[in-house]
Amino acid sequence: MPISRVLSVNRGEIAARVVRAAHALGIETVQAVSMADRESRAAQLADRTVVIGPAASRLSYLDANLLVHTALQTGCDALHPGYGFLSEREHLARLCDEHGIIFIGPAAETIAALGDKLKAKAIARAAGVPLVPGTERIATVNDAVKAGEELGYPVLIKASAGGGGRGMFIARGPDDIVASFDKASNEAMEAFGDGTMYMERYVENARHVEVQVFGDGSGKVLHFGERDCSIQRRYQKVFEEAPCAAMPPALRRQLHESAVNLVASLKYRNAGTVEFLYDIDRQAIYFIEVNARIQVEHPVSEQVTGYDLVQLQFQIAGGEPLRWTQDQIPVTRHAIECRLNAEDPYRNFKPSPGRITRWVPPQGAGIRLDSHCYADYLVPPFYDSMIGKLIVTAASREECVRRLQVALEKFVVEGLTTNLPLLKFIATHPDFAANQLNTRWLEQILLPAFEATQE
Amino acid sequence: MASSEKRKVTAEDIENLIEIFKQSSWDEMHLEADGLEIFLSNDPTATTPRTPAAAVPSAAMTNSAVANVVVPAAASVAASSTTLSHAAGGAGAPIPDGQVAIRAPNLGTFYRAPKPGAPTYIEVGQQIEVTTEVCLIEVMKLFTPVQSGLRGIVREIRARDGQMVEFDAVLIIIEPN
Structure with a gap:
């Protein structure tokens, strides 16, 4: 069923890009904005603008309930998440599904499977896609040191749920692992709610x-x-x-x-x-x-x-x-x-x-x-x-x-x-x-x- | 005098302060200006170091606009609700002199009564107290009662029953007393 009205729930250039693309296809647009984005380009371009919350993104762009509520109340049949914010959160995709709103992106299950880096690697391996030599989940510093020996240094130690470099470090020897493993795991726990780590060979060039x-x-x-x-x-x-x-x-x-x-x-x-x-x-x-x-x-x-x-x-x-x-x-x-x-x-x-x-x-x-x-x-x-x-x-x-x-x-x-x-x-x-x-x-x-x- | 036009402290100003506080390494921030007092703390059990006479207990602020902005940001605010909750300027019909607006603490659907068929929370002309519940705002079946935050007479109900209100929208006009 073709989309007739979309809620654009991102900000900045991508929101303007989404609104323009929708208009080019004859789709009506509602732009969700925080208090700080009322004068934004997307707000000016959209057919309607709705202030969904204060400037703090946690209370506006990151609140899936607010977004879906707004979509329902403004008669939107689809929601475009843009990039960043909630664009790769299974929860938002699922919430849209449950309320009959088309989530413009992959299926919720796909987002969930690919969002977990280790699951994603398993999917890649099953599809015959080459992977950098690496490990499964690593629980302790000792296991990490052992794995480092097997892979050969330097190694890259990463958070399973990570992204943007958070909870990630390069180790050039066992000392680096001892110095940084727990800190990185804690950082991952704080940033993503999951401190699971894994390791792979670091390709320098x-x-x-x-x-x-x-x-x-x-x-x-x-x-x-x-x-x-x-x-x-x-x-x-x-x-x-x-x-x-x-x-x-x-x-x-x-x-x-x-x-x-x-x-x-x-x-x-x-x-x-x-x-x-x-x-x-x-x-x-x-x-x-x-x-x-x-x-x-x-x-x-x-x-x-x-x-x-x-x-x-x-x-x-x-x-x-x-x-x-x-x-x-x-x-x-x-x-x-x-x-x-x-x-x-x-x-x-x-x-x-x-x-x-x-x-x-x-x-x-x-x-x-x-x-x-x-x-x-x-x-x-x-x-x-x-x-x-x-x-x-x-x-x-x-x-x-x-x-x-x-x-x-x-x-x-x-x-x-x-x-x-x-x-x-x-x-x-x-x-x-x-x-x-x-x-x-x-x-x-x-x-x-x-x-x-x-x- | 609770004139919002003179004070010119907006919800955005408060948000900016909170943002500055969040990005700082400070444990507490305490600011007093023009009869307005703001206390930010990373300690969820902290209370205002010195409560001004006009202030209401922070518990009573839970459902007011400013408190809702702040609480999930892991900071607590206690301040004169009259000043903070109703100070933000905005679009729509002007607010008559000597009257102040109760604004939406969050986006949602506005309801005048706790459930369909039940008596409305308030009517025009009614005297209300600081803790009087004045309406309900619903987001995805989560219903949150909104407290007045000030004492006065209801002069106008601007939001329409069952309609979506945006964040910071004018809901109700009160003449404080």
Whole structure:
């Protein structure tokens, strides 16, 4: 049944993106906002705005009951969770199901299965997807030390329920494990309510690659190519691009097949991303996790394939099948996205919320900006610091990099501090142009060089 | 005098203070200004160090707007409910001089009576006390009674029975006495 009215329950740029995609399909929109987001772009665009709670997200965007109550009371037949907040909480998906609201995302059981990292690995293994050598659950420091010997150092120790780097550390020897294991487990317990840890071999020279997939719930799955998101700081992506130009075609085929097989085994529904570690030295890929939502970096895949993935989310959720074949989704261009944040790259990335007094984004062929900001917009201090995503597209990576450099140079934001100087520095760095980098490049090479420009 | 227009302390101001407090390493925050007193503590059993004469016990605040904002954030607030609960400015018809609004402590469905067919909690013209229950707000079958938070005469009931009210919406207009 096609969706007629959707409740958008996220904020920032993705809420605006969701509202616009809905309108493009003739779907009415209700935007749920906190007190701090009443003046937001999504609130201005939506057909109706409802203040669901105070600024604190725990009492607004993170309260599933409030969201579903609002959906029911405003006559919505669907709910779009965006990314972050409750987008990957089984509870919200289930609550929607129970009240006849279409949750625009995977089935609740799928979210639950993939949300548990160890279960997700078991699913991947069963689907024949390569995994990085690692362990099952580890209960104690002693077990961790023993496992470290078997795997060979360095090892990565992670929280089973984790994400975003919390409860995670690298151990280069048994001493590191003894020093950090209990602390990380406690951190995981506090952040996720689950202190379960596991361990895997740490691949030092790696890229982060991920495959954009879509399923229609029948077992049919299509992919929309891969993204290279190797430029990260503290496990937060800063630049993302499509395709992964550094990957040879044979390995890319294996990557796509692995991703599709994994989610097809779950009869996956809606948008998802299968993340892999690309071991540059061994020329191998290892499954990391599935993100059961639309991701921040989805626009680069849209740019290189020509599909609108958020509109596709609405269509699939409304019961339409995937009516294409894989060869109708060729990747013909190159796209790079960078995340503009209200943070000070010279002061340890301290968030810098405030009022934007001047906002002049670059324009032109192959330049796209996904943002909720405008001149006189107040970036509230309560949430994520991302204020926009600049996406450039061109026929080749080389041309794309050049276009990105110009676009960043022309981007004017005044009134608050942004990471624009860092983005420019990355875009003009020779390693970036040569595509000679890995997941540690930003922290180990680029940032020290960037900081040196200050002295 | 309980004039909200002059005070200009909004629910948002309070939220901002709470946010600052949460991100700090402080154990307590105690602020007094203009007859307004705010006490934030990480100790759930803590009470105001010095309760102003006009203040109501913190237990009586449980269902008022500000208390609902604060309690789940692991901080406790005790303050003059007259000032805090009704100070926020907002959209809609203006509030007549000398009168104050009781606002929705959370989004939900507004009910004037404890159950269908039962007598309403309050009627226009009625004298109410600080702890008088004035309405019910329901979120997904969870019903929460809302207390007045101040003494006065009911002048207007703005929210409609059985309709959804947004967070901080004006529910009822009271003339304090």
